[in-house]
Amino acid sequence: MKKGIHPEYHPVVFMDSATGYKFVSGSTKNSSETIEFEGETYPLIRVEISSDSHPFYTGRQKFNQVDGRIDRFNKKYGFAQE
Numbered sequence: 001m002k003k004g005i006h007p008e009y010h011p012v013v014f015m016d017s018a019t020g021y022k023f024v025s026g027s028t029k030n031s032s033e034t035i036e037f038e039g040e041t042y043p044l045i046r047v048e049i050s051s052d053s054h055p056f057y058t059g060r061q062k063f064n065q066v067d068g069r070i071d072r073f074n075k076k077y078g079f080a081q082e
Helices: 069-076
Strands: 010-016 022-027 034-037 040-047
Touching: 010 034, 022 034
Parallel strands: 010 040
Antiparallel strands: 010 022, 034 040
């Protein structure tokens, strides 16, 4: 690897704006905001959505019941189910 061309990789705190959930992860992003987290000071990156508020991970995602191909064909052409 060439020296001096790669961004600095350091730990930062990501905070979910919707829920206030915070976690530490490595990143190359910088921020002027800092936060005290688990006894250390880290740069703070605010995110709109994380696993704490995403509908897929929280179980609040709604799945539409999709008819099968045969059911759609029968419904389209007016065949009654027996």
